[in-house]
Amino acid sequence: MIQMYHVDMRYAGGAFGLRDVSLHVERGEFVFLTGASGAGKTSLLRLLFAAEAPSAGQVLVSGRNLSRLSSSQVPQLRREIGVIFQDFKLLGERTVFENVAVTLEIAGASRREIRARVWSILKRLGLGHRLDHRPRALSGGEQQRVAIARALVNDPPLVLADEPTGNLDPDLARDIMDIIADAHARGTTVIVATHDPTLLERYRHRLLVLEGGALVQDNAPDSYPGSVRRAVSTSA
Amino acid sequence: MIDVRSLRRLGTSMRDGLRGLRQAPLVFLMSVSTMAAGLLMLSAYLLVVQNMRTVLETAGADLTLVAFLTPGEPDEAVVADLAARFGGIDSVDSVTFVSRERALSRLREDLGSEATILEDMRENPLPASFEIQLIPEARTPEGVRRVASRLAEADGVDDVRYGEAWVEGYARVLRALEWIGAGFGGCLMLVLAVIVAGTVRLAVYARSDEIQIQRLVGAGGLFVRLPFYLEGALQGATGAGTALLLLWLAFSSALPSAGEAVQLLLGRAAPSFFGVTEIIALILLGAGLGVGGSVLSLVYIEESP
Numbered sequence: 241m242i243q244m245y246h247v248d249m250r251y252a253g254g255a256f257g258l259r260d261v262s263l264h265v266e267r268g269e270f271v272f273l274t275g276a277s278g279a280g281k282t283s284l285l286r287l288l289f290a291a292e293a294p295s296a297g298q299v300l301v302s303g304r305n306l307s308r309l310s311s312s313q314v315p316q317l318r319r320e321i322g323v324i325f326q327d328f329k330l331l332g333e334r335t336v337f338e339n340v341a342v343t344l345e346i347a348g349a350s351r352r353e354i355r356a357r358v359w360s361i362l363k364r365l366g367l368g369h370r371l372d373h374r375p376r377a378l379s380g381g382e383q384q385r386v387a388i389a390r391a392l393v394n395d396p397p398l399v400l401a402d403e404p405t406g407n408l409d410p411d412l413a414r415d416i417m418d419i420i421a422d423a424h425a426r427g428t429t430v431i432v433a434t435h436d437p438t439l440l441e442r443y444r445h446r447l448l449v450l451e452g453g454a455l456v457q458d459n460a461p462d463s464y465p466g467s468v469r470r471a472v473s474t475s476a
Numbered sequence: 477m478i479d480v481r482s483l484r485r486l487g488t489s490m491r492d493g494l495r496g497l498r499q500a501p502l503v504f505l506m507s508v509s510t511m512a513a514g515l516l517m518l519s520a521y522l523l524v525v526q527n528m529r530t531v532l533e534t535a536g537a538d539l540t541l542v543a544f545l546t547p548g549e550p551d552e553a554v555v556a557d558l559a560a561r562f563g564g565i566d567s568v569d570s571v572t573f574v575s576r577e578r579a580l581s582r583l584r585e586d587l588g589s590e591a592t593i594l595e596d597m598r599e600n601p602l603p604a605s606f607e608i609q610l611i612p613e614a615r616t617p618e619g620v621r622r623v624a625s626r627l628a629e630a631d632g633v634d635d636v637r638y639g640e641a642w643v644e645g646y647a648r649v650l651r652a653l654e655w656i657g658a659g660f661g662g663c664l665m666l667v668l669a670v671i672v673a674g675t676v677r678l679a680v681y682a683r684s685d686e687i688q689i690q691r692l693v694g695a696g697g698l699f700v701r702l703p704f705y706l707e708g709a710l711q712g713a714t715g716a717g718t719a720l721l722l723l724w725l726a727f728s729s730a731l732p733s734a735g736e737a738v739q740l741l742l743g744r745a746a747p748s749f750f751g752v753t754e755i756i757a758l759i760l761l762g763a764g765l766g767v768g769g770s771v772l773s774l775v776y777i778e779e780s781p
């Protein structure tokens with residue numbers, strides 16, 4: 241699903257987002273991405289949905305070479321990726337329904353399909369009674385779930401989640417992870433960026449550790465008992 | 477790639493455009509008013525030019541060229557020869573010979589009771605002449621002048637007359653007005669496009685969050701731009717429609733009281749408003765200006781989130 245070969249990514253000012261990252265993620269995998277603040281988690285995810293371009297190396301997503309993607313091919317790529325943003329990026333003026341529907345509208349789904357799918361996912365996420373509310377009027381956890389619904393409503397083959405449980409209490413965090421695990425169980429490839437060690441300990445998945453933009457560890461799901469805290473704290 | 481999904485996307489995108497318009501109706505109204513004011517000037521100008529052109533065409537219709545022969549009784553063979561020659565000119569429709577006697581009797585009729593002044597004359601002072609009518613397509617100042625010079629070249633022709641003075645003067649004024657109109661209209665259209673660009677720019681800022689999110693979930697460039705083109709087109713078309721409505725109101729209410737001034741300008745030609753074609757063209761022009769303005773303001777829209 242994802243292949244990266246010696247990828248560097250620099251921001252306009254010259255700061256490194258990523259340094260010499262090589263990585264393979266298979267279709268259907270669940271991968272945690274961790275590292276201290278500023279380690280490059282968000283940078284890596286942004287690279288994958290073509291919000292940033294690699295400054296060196298090759299990135300392949302679903303067989304597409306991102307350094308050769310023309311700007312007119314970017315939308316098609318993004319329609320195949322569900323992104324859950326660290327800051328949600330919801331539209332405060334639109335209803336919950338409209339916020340979730342945007343994904344399907346842009347995919348060109350029919351009205352009936354949109355209504356059915358949005359309603360069904362919001363109900364599954366416990367927001368069935370919130371359809372006509374504005375995100376402003378929702379709690380942080382509810383907003384987070386709306387953001388997740390928008391990313392998942394289209395059943396994308398790849399889901400990228402940036403701190404999907406950030407600032408949520410443990411119960412809510414578990415709910416959110418269950419929803420994402422659910423999508424994974426249905427065959428979706430998932431990458432979750434987080435620096436929450438309890439999350440990493442509870443759910444056992446492949447774990448990538450970034451440090452200063454470089455990939456410093458790549459742990460198999462069963463090979464890091466007790467190493468998580470060390471991995472995260474050393475890079476912190 | 478035209479398929480059902482693309483068409484649905486198109487529909488959603490248009491709906492977004494109308495939504496943007498509902499969110500800031502005041503900005504829209506201001507832009508439409510400015511547009512209407514500008515287009516009102518432009519269309520008023522065009523209306524004057526159109527009517528003046530009609531005058532020129534009507535004037536051309538009863539335009540007769542008169543070729544006076546050299547004084548004295550003309551030779552019959554010469555008359556026949558000239559008649560054939562004039563009739564052979566491309567744009568000539570009809571040739572009528574007016575003998576000296578005929579000319580004198582016409583003059584007598586024209587003078588009516590004053591005709592006694594002709595009694596004193598010992599001989600007919602009038603020359604014989606040919607009256608030449610042109611085919612409709614040739615009734616332009618250039619066409620008339622061309623035929624006139626052909627007539628004057630012929631042996632036996634002394635002088636050629638037509639309503640040259642006023643026809644040419646009028647045509648020159650009209651041409652000048654058309655040029656001024658083109659220049660002034662061009663500037664005006666540029667200004668209007670820039671005004672629309674400003675309004676659309678505001679709309680882009682107002683919707684920048686939405687655009688960013690649409691982009692992130694995979695909206696294409698056209699999907700993002702189309703609502704603004706639509707908004708621009710609507711502004712322009714509404715502005716043009718308003719301008720035409722105002723002009724028509726002015727035209728039909730002010731005209732009766734402005735009779736003399738209009739008569740001075742148009743003579744016997746009846747003033748007329750734009751036809752359906754012109755109205756549609758002006759509304760399309762407004763819409764086009766609106767879209768142009770939107771394009772102008774979206775040139776620098778950010779491609780990436």
Ligand SMILES: Nc1ncnc2c1ncn2[C@@H]1O[C@H](COP(=O)(O)OP(=O)(O)OP(=O)(O)O)[C@@H](O)[C@H]1O
Nearest residue numbers: 251253255256257276277278279280281282283284
């Ligand atoms: N838009 C930007 N312009 C310049 N530098 C940036 C930009 N975004 C991130 N960086 C830099 O790139 C590096 C990696 O940042 P990134 O946001 O990927 O970290 P992160 O691991 O997601 O951190 P956090 O856990 O705080 O979200 C940091 O040094 C950061 O300062």
Ligand SMILES: [Mg+2]
Nearest residue numbers: 281282326402
């Ligand atoms: Mg981050």
